[in-house]
Amino acid sequence: MLRSIRWPLTVLGVLTLVWALVLLAAPKQLDWTPTYRNDHKNPLDTYALYRLLPTLTGAPVQATRLSPYEVLQDSAAAPATYFFLQSSFRPGPADGRALHRYLQRGGTVWLAADDIGLDSLWRLPLLDDDFALNGLRDTVRCYLTARALRGRVAGVPQRVAGSSFQRDSLGRLVFGGRDSVQRRAAAAVLAADQRQRPVLVRLPVGRGWLYVCTTPALLSNYGLLHGRNVRFAEGALSYLPRGRVLWDEFYKQGRGGDDSLLRVVLRSPALAWAWYGLLIGGILFALLGARRRQRPVPTLRPLPNTSLQFARTVAGLYRQGRNHQPLAALRIRLFFDYLRTRFQEPVPAGIDMDYPRRLSLRTGVPEAEVTALLARLHGYLDAEQVSETELHRLHQLLTDFRQRAEG
Secondary structure, X not given: OHHHHHXXXXXXXXXXXXHHHHHHHOOOOOOOOOOOOOOOOOOOOOHXXXXXXXXXXXXXXXXXXXXXXXXXXXXXXXXXXXXXXXOEEOOOHHHHHHHHHHHHOOOEEEEEOOEEOOOOOOOOOXXXXXXXXXXXXXXXXEEEOOHHHOOOEEEEEHHHOOOEEOEOOOOOEOOOOOOHHHHHHHOEEEEXXXXXXXXXXXXEEOOEEEEEEOOHHHHOHHHHHOOOHHHHHHHHHOOOOOOXXXXXXXXXXXXXXXXXOOHHHHHOHHHHHHHXXXXXXXHHHHHHHOOOOOOOOOOOOOOOOOHHHHHHHHHHHHHHHOOOHHHXXXXXXXXXXXXXXXXXXXXXXXXXXXXXXXXXXHHOOOHHHHHHHHHHHHHXXXXXXXXXXXXXXXXXXXXXXXXXXXX
């Protein structure tokens, strides 16, 4: 038995080993998800740029995971370059107003995103969303428009090229709003693609400058390390002023620190102690106070049925008195109730000579017999004493009448 399956098991083990070696030697699949995080090394992340940015700009870089509204609360802080690089940039109303005030005071904002939310505070040029459908080749090449930087070209795959700014027939940027002519004259195109469509522009906002790039892949790990693309990044970032750089990770990684639902409670010592006390009290109650504290429930026997004993007791009372008139009266009243419920003929309270005739018609018993029966019943009711024999005779009369009436 073992010899017959030895060779199949050996072949199966060798094939499994070869399959494992092939998987180990196979090249790792690249993740082209555009997260643009500064701590990831995928092609569309910014691990390389975050570490090369101090060298390219000659200024320190400080990453922040707070919202712009929180970072820019201190209006007396020295202006710095607020650096945003992500797939989509759609700030909330509070963050948008904080960034706009920051630009008005003389700050600098670098914004690189495929999808930019147009807001009345920004009044950006209109974006063209069909950039990937414009008939370009697999690689989109972008160049800097300044004469001194004309030879600095960078290429990225078309599927990650992003969008571009719209332009009119004369090649000028298309703005919206009433002051579009003044903003068009003040704006400057710093980089364009091979079809001369703007991808990097500079806009004056108050005393500050807003740099907007619609192709963030140019500054990703792939955009920097592929070919000679790093020279394009050097030229593009050379427009930034010297000074501190605030690198935003709030819109990519979320708020820093503890992400638990109890972070607000745990930050306050009083609330933290109250929370811990509640947990300890609940555990102690579950261990010590939740046990059942009651006596055993005794078994109660069901009460006996004493109806037969009661009937015997009542019958004995009747026999002791030797007077069966009350029992005969009760039997007659039950008979009259039977006539009322069965034939809808209640016994009249007064003299009614027509009652025997109606009862005869309803029961089918001759009128004379009905009259005689009623007379005997009234005689039993008026009697002072009824013997046992008469009681049996009364029972027989009533039983015969019911049988004839029901028949």
